[in-house]
Amino acid sequence: MSKGQQTRAVILSEALRAASVEGFQGISIGMLADRLKMSKSGLFAHFGSKEELEKALLDESAKRFMARVWEPARQAPRGRPRIEAMFHGWLDWSLHNDDLPGGCLFVTLAAEYDDRPGPVRDHLAELQTRWQGMMIRSAQIAIQEGHFRADLDPKQFAYELQGIFLTLNYYRRLLRDGSAVRRAELAFTGLLTRSAATH
Amino acid sequence: MSKGQQTRAVILSEALRAASVEGFQGISIGMLADRLKMSKSGLFAHFGSKEELEKALLDESAKRFMARVWEPARQAPRGRPRIEAMFHGWLDWSLHNDDLPGGCLFVTLAAEYDDRPGPVRDHLAELQTRWQGMMIRSAQIAIQEGHFRADLDPKQFAYELQGIFLTLNYYRRLLRDGSAVRRAELAFTGLLTRSAATH
DNA sequence: CTAAATTACGAACGGTCGTTCGGAAAGTCA
DNA sequence: TGACTTTCCGAACGACCGTTCGTAATTTAG
Numbered sequence: 479m480s481k482g483q484q485t486r487a488v489i490l491s492e493a494l495r496a497a498s499v500e501g502f503q504g505i506s507i508g509m510l511a512d513r514l515k516m517s518k519s520g521l522f523a524h525f526g527s528k529e530e531l532e533k534a535l536l537d538e539s540a541k542r543f544m545a546r547v548w549e550p551a552r553q554a555p556r557g558r559p560r561i562e563a564m565f566h567g568w569l570d571w572s573l574h575n576d577d578l579p580g581g582c583l584f585v586t587l588a589a590e591y592d593d594r595p596g597p598v599r600d601h602l603a604e605l606q607t608r609w610q611g612m613m614i615r616s617a618q619i620a621i622q623e624g625h626f627r628a629d630l631d632p633k634q635f636a637y638e639l640q641g642i643f644l645t646l647n648y649y650r651r652l653l654r655d656g657s658a659v660r661r662a663e664l665a666f667t668g669l670l671t672r673s674a675a676t677h
Numbered sequence: 678m679s680k681g682q683q684t685r686a687v688i689l690s691e692a693l694r695a696a697s698v699e700g701f702q703g704i705s706i707g708m709l710a711d712r713l714k715m716s717k718s719g720l721f722a723h724f725g726s727k728e729e730l731e732k733a734l735l736d737e738s739a740k741r742f743m744a745r746v747w748e749p750a751r752q753a754p755r756g757r758p759r760i761e762a763m764f765h766g767w768l769d770w771s772l773h774n775d776d777l778p779g780g781c782l783f784v785t786l787a788a789e790y791d792d793r794p795g796p797v798r799d800h801l802a803e804l805q806t807r808w809q810g811m812m813i814r815s816a817q818i819a820i821q822e823g824h825f826r827a828d829l830d831p832k833q834f835a836y837e838l839q840g841i842f843l844t845l846n847y848y849r850r851l852l853r854d855g856s857a858v859r860r861a862e863l864a865f866t867g868l869l870t871r872s873a874a875t876h
Numbered sequence: 877c878t879a880a881a882t883t884a885c886g887a888a889c890g891g892t893c894g895t896t897c898g899g900a901a902a903g904t905c906a
Numbered sequence: 907t908g909a910c911t912t913t914c915c916g917a918a919c920g921a922c923c924g925t926t927c928g929t930a931a932t933t934t935a936g
Contacts, residue, residue: 481933482883499792503702506923519926520884528924580792589788592850593698593779603851610852637860641844645836648843651791652802653809661836672871680903681913705893718896719914727894 486524489514490538491577493531499580501590502532502598532598539583540605547571548612557623558670561616565666568643573659585647610636617673626673638669685723688713689737690776692730698779700789701731701797731797738782739804746770747811756822757869760815764865767842772858784846809835816872825872837868 479487492514496505507528511518525531547567554563572582580586584606591599610633617632626635642665649658678686691713695704706727710717724730746766753762771781779785783805790798809832816831825834841864848857 480882485883501700501702501789503700504793508922508924517885518924519886522925523884526925586788588847588851589785590700592846594703603853607852633856634860634863637844637848638864640847641840641864644843644847645840647791648787648839649836652787653806654802657832661833664833665837665840668871672867679912684913707892707894716915717894718916721895722914725895 482524485516489521489524489531490534493535494539494577494583495579497535497580498578498583498586501586502535503590507531529596529598533601535583536587536598536601536605542577543571543584543609551616557620558625558674561620562670564613564616565639569646569659569662572643572646581647581651582643585644588644610640613639620673624675627675630673635669635673639666642666642669681723684715688720688723688730689733692734693738693776693782694778696734696779697777697782697785700785701734702789706730728795728797732800734782735786735797735800735804741776742770742783742808750815756819757824757873760819761869763812763815764838768845768858768861771842771845780846780850781842784843787843809839812838819872823874826874829872834868834872838865841865841868 489510493505493510496510496513507518507522511521514521525534547564547570550567551560551564554560575582584602587602588606591602613636614632617626617630617635620626621628621630621632642662645665646658646662649655649661655661688709692704692709695709695712706717706721710720713720724733746763746769749766750759750763753759774781783801786801787805790801812835813831816825816829816834819825820827820829820831841861844864845857845861848854848860854860
């Protein structure tokens with residue numbers, strides 16, 4: 479890895495940490511340069527604009543999410559086991575992620591960008607739509623395997639699964655409610671129970 | 678109402694609109710002054726600091742929410758009807774609120790402030806905790822009235838109800854998914870069904 | 877080792893930020 | 907109407923924003 483790519487990776491990691499707490503609106507080139515003890519212009523040169531930095535952060539975060547949540551889950555057996563693996567990986571990503579002190583970046587950005595048109599919003603929405611697609615397909619496989627009810631609506635399943643994590647973030651990080659994780663787990667087992675095939 | 682209070686109310690309304698889209702980080706004194714065709718310093722004088730403006734916005738938004746969602750629901754009969762009224766008022770607040778073009782301010786702020794300590798975060802968290810309390814008490818009443826199962830966990834009920842609205846916002850505003858409202862309604866009727874007493 | 881290419885820096889740009897202050901304008905009340 | 911208070915404005919403050927540019931330092935490749 480060349481020196482440039484190496485520096486770029488360090489910048490992305492630090493920016494990811496900062497953005498998970500402050501959002502994209504809350505980070506600045508100068509602040510990142512200070513933290514990394516390098517010059518504004520030197521840091522800036524790696525991306526050409528703040529918007530490009532933001533898009534790079536989206537990609538980096540998606541890459542890490544896929545590596546940590548999706549890839550391991552894909553190793554699990556098709557159907558319900560895979561969905562359970564997905565849930566636990568996602569939970570682990572949300573709770574024990576030292577790279578993201580402010581929690582999942584996508585949750586932070588979802589609210590920040592949902593009404594602010596532009597390339598960043600578009601990029602974020604596409605990544606999130608893609609993730610919905612993976613959840614939907616996983617639910618379809620579980621139906622196909624006979625683990626889930628044949629009349630289950632896979633998209634509704636994805637909707638409610640996504641909701642569990644949005645709510646987890648809200649209860650845990652904003653309300654600082656100690657029972658948040660347990661409630662998320664309860665919600666998930668409830669969702670599984672009512673999705674399960676009755677045989 | 679004196680001239681000052683009148684102006685203050687106008688500022689709050691405009692700031693509320695802007696903040697629902699951009700968040701508190703995205704609004705500035707200068708931008709609000711421009712939109713209202715008044716001077717920065719004139720606008721500023723009504724609050725003394727940006728932070729005071731932000732706290733005033735939290736209170737104003739909470740006041741409107743209570744007037745539009747909670748007060749009407751309180752008129753409904755105790756128990757399940759009141760909870761259904763709450764849901765529909767909340768849905769109406771989320772969907773048809775011309776005063777908040779960016780959707781519910783609390784949803785926007787929840788992600789923005791969950792990891793940023795300070796008076797604004799504290800104020801927001803307290804308002805939201807209070808709202809959780811109202812939902813919990815409503816669920817308790819529904820149990821008491823025999824509408825909900827005696828072994829229902831009221832806090833888990835509140836958790837999942839809150840989740841429906843967080844997810845609605847995400848699907849509707851970020852993903853622009855046309856089925857978002859229907860999915861929220863489905864999730865709510867599902868929640869009601871599994872909370873209902875079996876008599 | 878040398879020469880070319882990459883990477884990093886410092887200084888400066890026009891703008892906008894929140895905030896301060898003194899005085900002009902407008903509202904309030906006898 | 908007149909006196910007094912409240913409301914508002916314009917100018918300015920230092921700080922920080924994203925961005926540009928010429929140049930120095932370092933890395934890379936022959």
